[in-house]
Amino acid sequence: MTLEIAPTPATVPVLVDEHGRTPRGLWGITITFFRRQPVGAIGLVLVLIFGLAGIFAEWIAPYNPTSNDFAAMTEAPSWAHWLGTDQLGRDLLSRILYGARTAFIVGLTSSMVGGFSGLVIGVASAYFGGQLDLWLQRILDIVMAFPLIIMALAVVSIFGTGVQNVIIAITIPLIPRCARIVRSSALAIREVPYVDAARALGYGHTRIIMRHMVPNVMGPFLVIITAFVGQAILAEAALSYLGLGVQEPVPAWGLMLQGGAEEYASTAPWIAVFPGLAIMLTVFGINLFGDSLRDVLDPKLRDR
């Protein structure tokens, strides 16, 4: 049987260039995205800067992020220390570069794991429906009643602090939020004729889900996991700031704002200013990119 089921309109990318053509290849898509979504492109560039900084921190960072230099404590920004030093004489620029790594590890891992778990639950819930859907929805309702940071705090109180536990703590509250959105998109697709057709042709659940349901919820799914990366980075920063997240000596932006930052606020403001700016610019970039991605992937939401 070689009956191919036509792709749905929803999977057709809406990213078109000025001649109405759809770009091909990664390079073509990138070029067209930059032309059509300049604001999103700025966001992407910001994210890439911090992401690359995190990956190549060993090579770029001028100093060791954890080595103290008591001869150079709370030094103002200078040629030797571009962003100044903290109360232990550690170079702020180096700590911010390494902090990018922590932020992205936590942000990407928790958004991916949380997002994919949510995708599986959401699609399964919509596809199988019935009792499974009913119970899953009730459980998701309950988990959703916990504000993200409160849930994360509760998880940290049990498993303790540290990078791994922070990831778990942030991932759990993200799952229902993704499942909810995926489910509502998947529900609409379950009813379309080609899914019925696939069923009538005797295709198995796995094939229908993988070939027809999942590709169709990819748009909203990509948008939501992009937003999750930003939320996870903010949550990690908040937990670390509270002393309940990443622990010293791991360099993390939230941690850099803890303790010293407030104490030295008036005498050495750079300790407080730069790590916060790093968080803000990264999440700002992610949000700008996410907004453009939504415009591209979901034409219904354009102009919003």
Add this chain to the structure above:
Amino acid sequence: MYRYIISRILLVFPTLIGAAALVFLLMRLVPGDICLVRLGSGGTSFTQASLASCHAEIGIDRPWILQFIDFLWGLARLDFGNSMWSGKPVIMEIATRFPISLEVAIMATVIAVVIAIPLGTISALKQNTWIDLVVRSFSIAGLATPAFWLGIMSILIVLDVTQAVFGHPWMPPIDYVPLWQDPIRNLSIVMLPALTIGYRYAAVSMRMTRSAMLEVLREDYIRTARAKGLIRRLIINRHALKNALLPVVTVIGIEFAFLIGGLVVTEQVFNLNGIGRLMVLSVQNQDYTLTQALVMVVVTIAVLSNLVVDLLYAWFDPRIRLA
């Protein structure tokens, strides 16, 4: 209508019981013996007998289901047990700190509404102009700024400005006084935290106002109103804004629950002795009874604010209550 209201109110109970079950389960996942943590936390030595009596006191030796029923019964009577750290009843610990958090939360909501609705509306009306761009950037930045950093920055600015103006730095006082005793002192304590939290809250609501407004402005009845020559102000206030506000109300209600999450960090920055700070302390001290009570309080507030949103929605939108 009444059927909808009653069924919606009844739906709160399974959610709350489920949340209680989740909290109960989470707290039982604590690795090791909760009594060892409790007895060992003071750094003192303890005997087998005291360990056994601790087990009996918490009731860990009984079946889980009985423990859970006891836990629920305690919640229903607002009896959360004693704090493992201070030894005082948990409900007292929470009650003394609740007013300040509530005040900050309410003020942040007011600030958010006052900023978000006019700016969001203007942004929609002037779509794709520089005003729109500025407002949107302001709101995307609001979503990206960590509340605690904004708090630190606002303290920094206040210190610098007061230093420049009065010659000596001024900091808002920390010891809380109720609004009716000393309004100025109260407001000087609460204002900065409320602004800090309110910014993010405003950013979210602003985006919602803008998108809802844009959608409504494209409706046929707006075109009709315009065609019949109705003045612009009336169209916007009476026809557009009124309908656009529904989703905004939802966002404000849902975000109210998240605001309590924001309180956790902001109270820490401003040294406010509210329930957010209490939550951080309880986690740091591994005070499980206090943590579970606080989580339940927050979840209850979240569930209730969702309920209020749904009821308001039904009130405003006859299509829902008649469906």
